[in-house]
Amino acid sequence: RFGKLVWRGGLVLSSNSPHFGGWSGLEMSADGGEMLAISDAGTWMRARLTYAGAAPRSVDKAVLGPLRGRDGRVLARRRDRDAEGLALVSGTIKGGEVFVSFEGNHRIGLYPVIAAGLGTPTRNLLPPKDLKRGKRDGLEALTVLAGGPNRGALVGFAEEANADTGLHAGWIW
Numbered sequence: 572r573f574g575k576l577v578w579r580g581g582l583v584l585s586s587n588s589p590h591f592g593g594w595s596g597l598e599m600s601a602d603g604g605e606m607l608a609i610s611d612a613g614t615w616m617r618a619r620l621t622y623a624g625a626a627p628r629s630v631d632k633a634v635l636g637p638l639r640g641r642d643g644r645v646l647a648r649r650r651d652r653d654a655e656g657l658a659l660v661s662g663t664i665k666g667g668e669v670f671v672s673f674e675g676n677h678r679i680g681l682y683p684v685i686a687a688g689l690g691t692p693t694r695n696l697l698p699p700k701d702l703k704r705g706k707r708d709g710l711e712a713l714t715v716l717a718g719g720p721n722r723g724a725l726v727g728f729a730e731e732a733n734a735d736t737g738l739h740a741g742w743i744w
Contacts (some may be wrong), residue, residue: 580626598658613652650675656713672710
């Protein structure tokens, strides 16, 4: 236990696909039966999860696809495709919209979730002006606030802590 967090178990995932691995961002369906993930290899994955009681047992029916740029083309350069954070903005992981944050070429793309996976981003948010430029570290984690005075706002956190304070920077859009 870690506060209210209870460890249910873990899974070791593997694949022969060269596009598999480096999973950074994850969104789960409300019932925990489906997942949507993005990787630092510029890939998205949609899959079903099965359980043995409360413990995850397997990932089934996984489908992988490439992340695309606003021009519709597959992200080819490493600095363009290094996806880190994933946050469901509206709808569900079967049909809605998600924000995806990227390192290297810092940006946050708004992607439609379509039947085939993630579509072409409809727009990009500008990264915070004080995010370190020219460094690999960027927005490592994203979430959309579910309550409080900033309900619906996007929150992002930097990967690297400030060398002087040891604290991670965060931003609210």
